Amino acid sequence: MKPLGLPAAVLLCWGQALSAQGAVAYGTVKAIDGKPVRYAQVSLSGTTVSVVADSFGLYHFPGLPTGRLTLRARALGFKPALETFTLSSGDSLEVDFVLETSPVYIPIDVWTAEPTVVTAAKRSQLLDQAVTSVAVVSDTELARRAVSTVDEAVDKAPGVQFLNGQVNIRGSTGYVQGLGSRVLLLVDGVPANQGDRGGINWDLVPLEDVQRVEVVKGAGSSLYGSSAFGGVVNVITRDISVGWHGRVRASGGAYANPPYDVWRFRDYTGGREGLDVTGSYGTNLVRGSLTAGGWHSDGYREQDRQNHWQAAAKGVWAPGPATRITASGSWASDQYEVPLVWCTRGACDDRGLTYQPFKIATQDTGTFTRSDKGYLTALVERTSSDHLAWQARGSWLRTRFTDLRQGADDYGIANRLGAELRAVSRPTAGRVVTVGAELARSDVRTNIFTGDTSSTDTVVGTHTQAEFAAYGESEQLFGRARLTGGARVDYIAVDGGGLSAVVSPRLGGVLTTSRGAWRASLGRGFRAPSLAERFVSTTVPPFRVIPNPNLRPETAWSGELGNATRLSAALHADAAAFWTEAYDLIEPSVNGSAIQFRNVTRARLAGLDVALAAQPPIRGLTASLAYTFLYARALASDSAPGGPLAFRPKHLLTLSADYQWRAVSVGGDFRYASRFERVELYSNDDRVAEKVLDLRASLEQGPLSVRCRLANALNYIYNQVPRTLAPVRTLSVTLTWTY
Amino acid sequence: MTTRARGAAAMALAAALACNQGLEPALAPTSCPHGFVGVCGTVSFIGQVPESTAKVFVVAFDTFPRSQNDLFKFKPQLDPTILPLGGPPFFYTLQLPPGRYEWLLAVWQKQGPPLSPTNADTLLRETGFYRDTGDTTAHGSGIVIVNAGTSTDSIDFVVDFTNLHRVCDYFPPCP
Numbered sequence: 060m061k062p063l064g065l066p067a068a069v070l071l072c073w074g075q076a077l078s079a080q081g082a083v084a085y086g087t088v089k090a091i092d093g094k095p096v097r098y099a100q101v102s103l104s105g106t107t108v109s110v111v112a113d114s115f116g117l118y119h120f121p122g123l124p125t126g127r128l129t130l131r132a133r134a135l136g137f138k139p140a141l142e143t144f145t146l147s148s149g150d151s152l153e154v155d156f157v158l159e160t161s162p163v164y165i166p167i168d169v170w171t172a173e174p175t176v177v178t179a180a181k182r183s184q185l186l187d188q189a190v191t192s193v194a195v196v197s198d199t200e201l202a203r204r205a206v207s208t209v210d211e212a213v214d215k216a217p218g219v220q221f222l223n224g225q226v227n228i229r230g231s232t233g234y235v236q237g238l239g240s241r242v243l244l245l246v247d248g249v250p251a252n253q254g255d256r257g258g259i260n261w262d263l264v265p266l267e268d269v270q271r272v273e274v275v276k277g278a279g280s281s282l283y284g285s286s287a288f289g290g291v292v293n294v295i296t297r298d299i300s301v302g303w304h305g306r307v308r309a310s311g312g313a314y315a316n317p318p319y320d321v322w323r324f325r326d327y328t329g330g331r332e333g334l335d336v337t338g339s340y341g342t343n344l345v346r347g348s349l350t351a352g353g354w355h356s357d358g359y360r361e362q363d364r365q366n367h368w369q370a371a372a373k374g375v376w377a378p379g380p381a382t383r384i385t386a387s388g389s390w391a392s393d394q395y396e397v398p399l400v401w402c403t404r405g406a407c408d409d410r411g412l413t414y415q416p417f418k419i420a421t422q423d424t425g426t427f428t429r430s431d432k433g434y435l436t437a438l439v440e441r442t443s444s445d446h447l448a449w450q451a452r453g454s455w456l457r458t459r460f461t462d463l464r465q466g467a468d469d470y471g472i473a474n475r476l477g478a479e480l481r482a483v484s485r486p487t488a489g490r491v492v493t494v495g496a497e498l499a500r501s502d503v504r505t506n507i508f509t510g511d512t513s514s515t516d517t518v519v520g521t522h523t524q525a526e527f528a529a530y531g532e533s534e535q536l537f538g539r540a541r542l543t544g545g546a547r548v549d550y551i552a553v554d555g556g557g558l559s560a561v562v563s564p565r566l567g568g569v570l571t572t573s574r575g576a577w578r579a580s581l582g583r584g585f586r587a588p589s590l591a592e593r594f595v596s597t598t599v600p601p602f603r604v605i606p607n608p609n610l611r612p613e614t615a616w617s618g619e620l621g622n623a624t625r626l627s628a629a630l631h632a633d634a635a636a637f638w639t640e641a642y643d644l645i646e647p648s649v650n651g652s653a654i655q656f657r658n659v660t661r662a663r664l665a666g667l668d669v670a671l672a673a674q675p676p677i678r679g680l681t682a683s684l685a686y687t688f689l690y691a692r693a694l695a696s697d698s699a700p701g702g703p704l705a706f707r708p709k710h711l712l713t714l715s716a717d718y719q720w721r722a723v724s725v726g727g728d729f730r731y732a733s734r735f736e737r738v739e740l741y742s743n744d745d746r747v748a749e750k751v752l753d754l755r756a757s758l759e760q761g762p763l764s765v766r767c768r769l770a771n772a773l774n775y776i777y778n779q780v781p782r783t784l785a786p787v788r789t790l791s792v793t794l795t796w797t798y
Numbered sequence: 799m800t801t802r803a804r805g806a807a808a809m810a811l812a813a814a815l816a817c818n819q820g821l822e823p824a825l826a827p828t829s830c831p832h833g834f835v836g837v838c839g840t841v842s843f844i845g846q847v848p849e850s851t852a853k854v855f856v857v858a859f860d861t862f863p864r865s866q867n868d869l870f871k872f873k874p875q876l877d878p879t880i881l882p883l884g885g886p887p888f889f890y891t892l893q894l895p896p897g898r899y900e901w902l903l904a905v906w907q908k909q910g911p912p913l914s915p916t917n918a919d920t921l922l923r924e925t926g927f928y929r930d931t932g933d934t935t936a937h938g939s940g941i942v943i944v945n946a947g948t949s950t951d952s953i954d955f956v957v958d959f960t961n962l963h964r965v966c967d968y969f970p971p972c973p
Contacts, residue, residue, distance in 0.1 A: 321823050404826050405880035405888070406853070413824045420880070422852050465852075467911045598912035602875075649875065740876055743893060747820055776820040 082123040082146040086155040088116045088132050096158055099134040104141070125150075132156035178248065178293060179275045180532065180543075181282050181493055182483045187623050190543050190567025190580040192276040192635045192668060194218065198297075201269060203717060203726060205755055205766035205793050207310065207333065207354070209269060209294060210261035215713050215728050215753075216274050217633075217670040217685030222706055223780045226259065228276050229637060230664050230689045230707040231289020234739075234780050239589050239645060241613075243279065243286040245293040247387065249436045249454045252286050254475035254501035254524075255508055257589030259292075260432045260458065262391050265350050265369050267308060267335045270297040276668070277637060278584025278617035281565035284497065284528050284549045288586040288615060289639075296387065299339045299346035299375060305798040306337040308352070312791030314359040315774050317417050321410050324417045329357035331791065333367075347374040358396070359787045360417045362424065365395035381442040390433035397426040397462070400782035414744075416776065416784045427463040432456070449482040469597065471505035473590075489536030493545070499526040503590050510594035510606045522590050525552045532565070539571040543580075551587050551612070561585045561612055575624025578635075584615045588645055592656040604647075604654045611658050615641040621668075629674040639664040647739075661694045662704055679719040687711040703736035706780070708749075727754040727772075732779075741781040749785070750775055766793045828889050830949040836893040837902065837942055839928070839953035845960035847883040852907040854881040854925065854957065856892050858942065859901040866969050869918055873899075881957065896946040900939075903927035904957045923962035928955040 088099040095116025102109035103123065112118040112132075120130070125148050133139040137158035146152060179189045186193055194216040206212045214221045221227070222234040231241040237258040244251045244259045252259055272294050279287035314329040333354025340347060353368040371389035378384070399420070404413050406420035438452040456475040461468060481495035502523040509520030532545025546564035565582030588610035597604045621635030644660035666689040673682045689709055695701035710733040717726030732749035752773050757766040767790070774788035830838040837858065856879045857872035872878070879892045881904060892902070906925040907913065913921055928940040944950050966972035 319823050403880060405882045405890075409826065411826050413826050416821060420853075464912070465909070598914045603914055745821060745824065750820070776822070778821070 082125055082148060083151040084120040084123055084128075084130060084144075084146070084154045085151070086118065086153045088112045088118060088134070088156045088158065090137065091157060091159055096132075096134045096137060099132050099137075099156070099158070101130055101132045101156070104129040104131050130154060130156075132158060134158060177273050178295070179273060179279075179291070180534075181248070181481060181495070182491065187571075187576040187578075188541060188569055189275075190541075190565075190569055190578050191279070191619060192218070192578075192621055192633070192637075194274040194276070194670070196272040196274070198270050201266065201271075202764075202766070203724065203755065203757065204728075204753075205757065205768040205791065207266060207791070208261055209264060209266055209272065212266070212269075213272050213274060213292060215715070215730065216272075217713065218276055218668050218687045218711070219274055220708065220711055220732060223783055223785075224261065226292065227707075228274060228290035228292075229639075229666065229668070229687065230691045230704070233704060233706040235647070239586070239592050240286060241288040241290075241586055243283050243291045245283075245291060246389075246434065247296055247385075247436070247438070248293065249434070249438075249452060250283070250286070250475070250477055250499070251434060251456055252475075253432075253458050253473060253589075254456060255458065255471050255473035255503035255505065255589065256591040257286060257586075260391070260430070262367060262369065262393065263432055263434065264294055264296065264389055265335060265352065265371050265391075267306065267337050267350050267352070268296045268348075268371050268373070268389075270295045276635075277580065277619050278563075278565075278582045278615055278639070280549075280561075280563035280584040281545050281547050281582050282493075282530055282532060284530075284547055284563070285526065285551070285561075285585060285587040285612070288584040288613060289617075296373060297348075299341045299348050299373065301341045301343070301346070303798070304337075304339045304341075306335075306795065308335045308337075308793060308795045309333070310354070310791055310793040312789055314357065315771075315788035315790075317787075318774055318776060321412065322415060322417050324361045324415075329359055329363075331356040331789075341375075343377070345374070345376050348372065358398075359789065360398055360401075360784055361419050362396040362398050362426070365393060368392045383440045385438045385440070386436070387438075388433065388435040391431070393428075393430045395428055395430075397423075397428050398783075399423045399426055401778075401784060403782070414782070416778070422465065425463070425465060428460060429463075430458070430460045432458040446486060447482065447484050449480070451478075451480045453478045467598075469505075469507040471503055471508060471591075473501065473503040473505075475499060475501045491534045492531070493533075494531040495529070497526075497528045497530070500524070501526075501590060507597045508591045508594040509596045510608060511596045512605060518596075520594065522554055522594050524554075524587070524590055526550070526587070527558075541569045543567040543569075549585070549587075553590075553593065553608070559612070561587075561614070575622050575632075578621045578623070579619070581616070581618040584617050584639075586613045586645075588612065588656070592645055595656070599654065602649070602654045607655050607657060610645060610656060611643050613641065613643050613645055613658070615639050629676070631672045633668075633670045635668045637664075637666055637668065659696075660704075661696055662692065663694060664689065664691045664704070664707075666690055677718075680716070681718075682716040683714075685711075685713040705737045705739045706735055708732040708735060722759045723757070725754075725756045727752060729753075738781055744781060747777050749777055749779065751777075751785075762797050764795045764797075766795070767791070768793075826889070827891060830891065830951045833947075834891060834893070834949045835896065835947060836891060836944060836949055837899075837953045838889070838891045838949055838951045839955065840887050840889050841881055841904065841926070841954070842887045842956045843882075843884045844956060844958040845884075847959050848906075848908075848962075850908050851883055852909045852921075854883060854904055854906050855879060856881060856890055856902070856904050858892065858894055858899040858903075860897060860899060862900045863968070866915075866918070866965060869922075869965060870915060878905075884959065891949075894944050896944050899942040899944070901927060902940060902942055902953060902955070904955070906959070906962055919965040922965060924965075924968070925959060925962050926955055926957035928953050 088096045099112040101118045110120050125146050127145045129143045131141050140156045142154050177186050177193050179193045201212050218229050226242045239257045275291040279291045310333045312331040335352030337350040349372045351370045356365045369391040373387040376384045402415040402418040402420050407418050434456040436454040440450040442448040454477040459472045461470040477499040479497040484492045504521045506519050509518045511518040528549040530547035534543045544566050549561045550558040552558050563583040567580030570577045593608050594606045596606050617639040619635050619637040623633040641662040643658040646659050648657045669686045671684045691704040691707035712731040714729040730751045734748045751771050754769040754772045770789045777785050879890050904926045906923040908921045930940050933939045
């Protein structure tokens with residue numbers, strides 16, 4: 060098959076699929092030595108339709124559409140093979156496959172045994188061809204974990220840790236109360252960090268609509284620009300199938316009560332319940348889907364109730380076999396009580412204790428937030444020829460929040476408009492060139508990020524930030540090596556002022572050897588200060604938080620050396636050593652009675668990532684281990700002493716195991732994060748390591764599935780960020796009906 | 799018990815052991831905790847707490863404030879000790895860096911907007927402070943020394959909710 064590329068293959072097959080019924084393909088799947096490959100999977104490209112060869116390598120694929128088709132055969136330990144042919148109505152064609160053994164680790168989804176395709180480089184590529192580490196959370200894992208939100212699913216990915224909703228990839232961000240994420244969120248490749256605070260709304264996309272999540276580790280600014288300082292999380296939504304489909308997902312759950320009576324704060328058991336409904340319809344020409352739902356939670360601590368409503372829609376039009384136009388959007392609204400920090404002695408009815416982790420200070424009673432967010436995107440994708448594909452997109456992200464506090468309310472309405480034009484060219488065999496240009500404009504109207512220095516809450520201000528960028532990356536195959544080089548230049552203008560430029564180059568390579576696929580990369584990352592960091596003007600008693608319009612972008616050089624290999628037939632390993640030198644990190648700095656964001660810290664984050672996926676001899680059992688060692692230090696400078704960076708665990712370990720027997724599966728995750736060496740605020744409070752065991756079980760029967768999840772099964776009481784209790788034991792049951 | 803069952807039981811036990819030792823209830827101290835660096839003592843209360851009370855907290859000043867601009871130079875900046883709103887005598891601990899402190903006081907805060915230097919005179923009242931034995935000066939004189947690695951105990955004083963003093967009482971004139 061000519062190198063049409065995955066998008067072209069998908070479009071080609073999709074456009075022709077199901078145009079007629081009744082054609083058959085059959086044949087054998089053999090290894091190069093002529094021996095049959097048992098239980099190989101043969102699939103029709105661009106669809107989810109597949110058959111499995113028998114123990115003699117024979118397969119029979121009925122019901123194929125007519126026209127030009129591509130079949131793909133794959134099996135563990137072999138390179139996938141493609142065969143393209145033309146079928147007419149009633150044809151019965153023999154199509155044999157010969158698979159080459161793969162001395163290298165073929166990245167697979169440990170549950171489905173399928174090669175993993177990722178989009179880390181703004182184009183589809185096999186996971187082992189990516190020059191940086193990529194962790195993938197598939198829809199199978201999302202379903203198995205029976206989680207309710209995207210962040211709960213991503214939290215257990217290797218090297219990833221959430222701190223009270225703020226994502227860290229290899230310790231990138233620490234914890235800054237949701238401000239200034241050093242990780243970029245993409246939804247189907249579209250940047251979705253808030254226009255004002257730069258943070259991430261993890262509930263922007265309904266979990267029901269998520270196909271998989273890719274976590275790109277290390278600096279990704281050479282392709283993605285600002286915010287991709289420490290990594291990228293790409294949430295990829297589901298494709299829409301032909302015909303009518305529907306899904307109803309109902310969930311209910313309960314929070315454990317405090318393990319000690321002296322911590323009791325209510326006389327009932329808190330619950331959580333939700334309902335989501337998805338419907339879709341598709342033809343060869345157009346497809347559409349709509350999801351709506353919501354949930355309510357009583358929360359697991361005092362003043363922790365939350366209501367969430369959401370809706371999402373997606374439409375696809377394929378006017379030709381090589382053209383696809385997608386429009387999608389989502390809206391979510393949250394109204395929630397805010398527990399702020401837990402009660403310390405004297406601040407509530409403390410019952411003679413130094414702190415009450417389930418209760419809040421009396422003076423914080425009544426704090427409440429309403430948060431609405433939504434996005435719209437339009438994407439045109441076209442494969443012009445075997446050598447060129449391009450896409451253009453526009454996007455609009457809008458967020459609005461109102462914080463109701465005693466004595467003062469804060470609000471902000473932010474927009475982020477974006478546009479991108481991208482082309483992927485394959486001018487010669489073994490070479491791929493990606494080029495593009497990107498524009499973005501963020502604005503905020505607010506009474507808290509005003510830039511005003513007069514210490515009044517009645518001022519309302521508006522600020523804007525414009526970003527213009529161009530990027531290019533080229534990959535060349537030299538024998539067993541793939542070398543990649545590229546750069547991106549970003550121009551940033553705040554409030555219509557002068558442009559400041561940041562150049563982010565990256566070099567990388569992948570070498571395939573008998574000892575696995577080796578990857579290496581060195582690139583620059585940066586993050587432009589958010590409008591909130593520049594212009595925040597508020598009071599955090601007893602401090603004034605004052606603006607700093609002169610903040611400079613944070614920058615970093617980030618490199619890694621990794622290897623992915625198959626240690627045995629049942630054990631896959633991926634390991635990477637990483638190193639980041641960070642400059643001008645933006646941190647809150649206390650000066651007298653004022654707090655101000657400043658470029659202060661020069662830091663080093665280095666460490667080791669190891670991920671093992673095993674399929675032990677026990678049929679149906681899979682297990683995995685992910686470990687990250689992190690050395691995160693602020694380096695001494697004239698203005699500040701060195702020391703550990705706050706909120707970074709030195710050790711992060713995740714153990715997972717699942718066992719499937721027919722329609723029943725059981726499993727669990729154990730997460731250990733070592734005690735933080737340093738935290739900001741309340742540094743003398745008790746703090747402990749994180750040791751959390753999650754258990755799960757599921758039963759699937761036809762269109763129905765029941766999934767149970769017992770998160771924090773041992774009801775381990777801990778906090779990750781100061782005076783904020785982490786979730787307690789939570790039982791949830793999810794019933795899903797799929798049509 | 800089969801070998802497999804024993805293995806499962808051992809794993810469950812290991813998991814249970816690994817996952818305990820989380821946070822546990824910690825009784826409020828009745829004397830200066832070992833290793834604590836700062837000041838400890840007992841606060842007694844007089845009078846009825848005003849209904850408009852937001853909170854009452856304890857802070858310390860290196861030097862007695864010379865102007866309103868000095869009012870926010872107290873310690874600890876981030877985590878002043880919160881006092882109960884009346885009731886029986888209360889043993890408090892106030893974490894402080896080693897040093898010499900000229901004024902240790904309880905501050906009453908009124909309900910209202912977030913505290914800032916501009917509204918301090920409206921929202922804050924001095925409601926009691928530590929004074930050396932025999933001291934009779936108006937604003938009080940109570941020197942407290944905190945040595946490195948140790949705590950200073952018995953810094954006792956009285957909070958009098960019937961006798962609140964505005965900021966402008968110290969820096970007149972009052973409007």
